[in-house]
Amino acid sequence: MADFRPVLLGTDLGVYSIARSFHEAYGVRSIVVSNQLRGPIDHSRIIDNVLVGAGAGEEETVAALLDVGRRHAGTPLLLMVNAEHEVELVVRNRAALEPHFVIPFASGEVLTAAADKEVLAATCARLGIATPASQAVDLADAGQEGWAPPALDLTFPVVLKPAVSAEHLLLSFAGKRKVYTATTAAQADDVLRRLARAGLRDVVLVQELIPGHDTQGRTVTCYVDRAGEVTLMASGQLLLQLHEPTMIGNSAAILTEPQPEVEEQAAAILRELGFTGFANFDVKVDPRDGRAHFLDLNPRIGRPNYYLNVAGRNPARAVVADFAAELGLGGPVASPLYRPEQEVGVYSYLPWSLVRRYLTDPGLRRTVARVHRTRRFTHPLAYALDRDPRRTFYRAASTVNLVRDFRAHYPEPTPTGL
Structure with missing residues (x-):
């Protein structure tokens, strides 16, 4: 058994899968820091759970991670996260976390660029790699009086999704979806207005729908x-x-x-x-x-x-x-x-x-x-x-x-x- 310990954030199937990979490869138990126990990580023999408490925010989560670092001082700790908002948490708090953890992520600038769907589209264009025809709609000014979504110069149907997912993920509103669809310009206009009313102030990427199931x-x-x-x-x-x-x-x-x-x-x-x-x-x-x-x-x-x-x-x-x-x-x-x-x-x-x-x-x-x-x-x-x-x-x-x-x-x- 290896002496290092993986430290993971979250409760879902993906987090359990990471813990399983480390256990299969090295026989190590992962430490999972989460707000609450959920089925994928509960009653597991390969996980040690650290509960922060329901409703805990970034400050409490970082404090719990630092406490794990102090309690396991002398044991190398590898920090792994697997959600958009958790990646951003690591980027914002990297200086505080790095004395305690090995953090296998690129620099904040590279991570931010990689998570941006506009950057992906531009990179693919330079390399001659296909992406759907798209148009970016910036909601930064959507709170101002008289704001209206721009006309879309695309062939319908289209899909609409935040260019960076983390902000949208943390919003709560009726009709929320991970990806939105629209078969007409009027429907797309309605989606953009609903996202604006919900408080999204980021870029929404509107892409022509690639057919196929x-x-x-x-x-x-x-x-x-x-x-x-x-x-x-x-x-x-x-x-x-x-x-x-x-x-x-x-x-x-x-x-x-x-x-x-x-x-x-x-x-x-x-x-x-x-x-x-x-x-x-x-x-x-x-x-x-x-x-x-x-x-x-x-x-x-x-x-x-x-x-x-x-x-x-x-x-x-x-x-x-x-x-x-x-x-x-x-x-x-x-x-x-x-x-x-x-x-x-x-x-x-x-x-x-x-x-x-x-x-x-x-x-x-x-x-x-x-x-x-x-x-x-x-x-x-x-x-x-x-x-x-x-x-x-x-x-x-x-x-x-x-x-x-x-x-x-x-x-x-x-x-x-x-």
Whole structure:
């Protein structure tokens, strides 16, 4: 067992998946700092929970992290976060946190640029990489009397999303969604006005909708070390995303077949940005011409990160190899993770019976059925070394709720996936 400890923020499936990766690779228990216990991290044998208290803000969270640092003085601590607002928390408080933690993130300037969808679009344009036609709408002056959204010079339908997600994530208002859609200019105008009334004062990116249902989606995750080398790369085809309004865009089932062309483009974008650390890209292939369009760059490992392990590439090994000396491992550790071969499997926290009914392509359905028969259909919470009847019950109850959500919000596959 290694002597270092991962320290994580949050309670969701992605946080548990990171803890599982570290436990599989090094046998270490992660310390998870959170406002409250939730199913994915509760009753776990691989996690030590530190509760800050419901409603705790940034000041209390940072204080709890510093307390963890002091209580574990002498043990190298690796700080990992996996949400937009948590990345910003680390950026704002890095000077206070760095004496206690190894922080495997790029500089604040690079992280801020990488999280901005306008920057991604401009970077892709320089590199000749496809992105949807888009128009930025700045809501900075939306509180002034007489403000009105500008006319949009785009082909409808469109999707609307904050250029930087963190501010929008913290807002609470009726009709909130992760991504908004509009089939007419009037509908887009209404969405922009609702966001303005809710208090959003950031840029909203309006993009022409790339057609095609969920299976046209692709995902790519990379780790770039401090020397600028990509030491981990994995990709896959989206099978099904969540469709509950505030969760749409979260990949729930991924076939880990490699996507070489998209991987090369992702690496080029990260080199252009001077990015280091974990990054996850959302991509959609236009069924009309087969061209991949880059939609989002998330400067973090992403919620469905356990798909990397299903592909045969444990992400914990990449970050530990990069910071081996700081983590007390005595020097460089080999990281033979970026190689052409990738294991084929399915990452899914949805049951096969549900995934199957949304796969409209017979060939793809047969491929995934073969994976299911060979038991390469993997649920991130189904960890043999972390069994507890209460966790088994949570997973079953969560599955029932997810099936209900699909019945309510996405009863049948659609041509757009929305």
